[in-house]
Amino acid sequence: MAKDKKNCSINFLDLPWEDVLVPHILVHVPLRGILSLQRVSKSFQSLVQLYLSNCHCFDSTELGSQLPRSTFCSLLKDNTVLQKLDLQSCSNWLTDKELLPIIGQNHHLLQINLNNCVHLSRQSLVAISLSCPHLKNIGLGHCEWVDCLSLRSLADHCKQLEVIDLTACRHLKDEAICFLVQKSSRLKSLSLAVNANISDVAIEETAKNCRDLEHLDLTGCLRVKNESIRTLAEYCHKVKSLKVKHCHNVTESSLGILRKRDVALDIEPPLQRALVLLQDVVGFAPFINLQI
Incomplete structure (x- = not known):
């Protein structure tokens, strides 16, 4: 034995x-x-x-920015069961030519990150909308190729969207965002940051249609004012965080409503801002705990 x-x-x-x-x-x-x-x-x-x-998951960030184009194409050529695809680290060279075959053969994708992939075109977003009906999360930050027509296609075909990052998608206007939120009532997280075209019209429509919204980023949306923030407070009782830094027309008169609900804001209360400014100017701070 x-x-x-x-x-x-x-x-x-x-x-x-x-x-x-x-x-x-x-x-x-x-x-x-x-x-x-x-x-x-x-x-x-x-x-x-x-x-x-x-x-089921391919995350290019695990390989860094050194992943060769040819290697990438060979890695996923036979995969038809992807659920999560993160290609942010491929942003320097990723084009429609490499992405479209992968999208075309993977119809179960739930999450796609294309943040900073500036060499793609609207054709990629249209392909995603037609091939990925179960999509819940998509990152399109700094993709200026995203336009109103391609976003409408996404909203029309991807009915389960919960998270979408449209940071610095500068060609989008109120009309496109209104169409998106009317079709995507399940949205929980939305970023419209760094878009000077977005105004109260889009934010009010978002608030009225997306009652489950938890996170909203409006950083640098210069046309957003107190009126839409009040509408957000009225309709979105699940909101947990709001970013409005550099939104110069948003003041404490609207933020105070959310602050009382313990919503995380990236703008300090007036008293705390004054104390920090005083410290910067005169070099000392009163004996008050600025962390309160």
Whole structure:
């Protein structure tokens, strides 16, 4: 019996690939480590290819900004089951040519991050809207190629949107945002930051249609005023945070309503702002705890 135990050994690759290695072991290995396994042997290379064709999440940030275009295209060419796709680290070179095939064969995507991917076009967003009906979360920050027509397509076809980042999508105007929120009543988080075209019209429509809204970023939206913030306070009782820094027409007369509900604001109360200013000017602060 002892001799049998001594001679009994199991090779890692002898374990069932699809039932054990891929779903229970490789899923816990960082993506960079997964790719390193390809260099061990041809068998490991086949295992990695199987893993990549069945993985539900691809996060390019795990590989940094050094992921080559050719490597990226080969990694996901056989995958049809992606649920989360983060391509922010590919922003320097990602174009429609690389993205469209992946979007076209993955119809179960729930989350897509394209923040800073400036070399894409509206064609990519239209493709996402047609191929990903279950999409809940999309990041389009600083993608100036997002226009009113492509956003309308997204709103028309992706009915389950809960999170959308439109930071610095400068071509969007009130009309496009109103259409979006009328179609996306499930929205919980919305960023319209750094968009001088957005006014009270869009914010009031957002408040009236998205009653479950929890996070709203209006940083730098210069045309937003107190009126829409009051409407937000009236309709959105679940709101947890609001960013209005550099919104010069938003004052404490509207923010105070939300402040009383313990909504996290990026603007300090008037007294605290005055004390901080005093400290900056005269070099000392009164004996008051500024953290209160």
